[in-house]
Amino acid sequence: MKQLKINNSEFIFAIPRTGLPPSSSAANQFLRKAIKEIGLNKPDFHFHSLRHTHVSYLISQGIDIAAISKRLGHANIAITLSIYAHLLDEYKDQQDAKIINSLNQVCATFVQHD
Structure with missing residues (x-):
């Protein structure tokens, strides 16, 4: 650079x-x-595939979709959401699993104290 x-x-x-x-x-x-x-x-x-790979990585790292949308230069977040909805669904599923695991740990802690 x-x-x-x-x-x-x-x-x-x-x-x-x-x-x-x-x-x-x-x-x-x-x-x-x-x-x-x-x-x-x-x-x-192709070269444009690098852009999609970059976005996939950012989503997998939990980067805010609004920040990604701005980085891509999309006119609005709806464009980004429509293009990458399938990745966001996968990310949501992963996050839901983490939430359930975390809540199960909390419940296990309460059960052990009874």
Whole structure:
């Protein structure tokens, strides 16, 4: 990131001679080549998949959906909720299990004291 200032570039990824960002096709081509080189078989993985992976990770870490929505640049939280509802449902199920486990521990503590 520090080199961006040295190179007077606004972009993290840029075509060397022009300084312009690569096309979507070029970025996908480079990404697929890199994935193949490390031995992964993900022919349908594309650059935009990284965005979804990032959001999935943030949701799994309990990051607030409003913060995620702003990070993604969505016009409103409803857009984020509609796209990632299935992940939120999975996260909710995990959280419900934690709640039940926690309440069971509280109940077990009371039972032991009787």
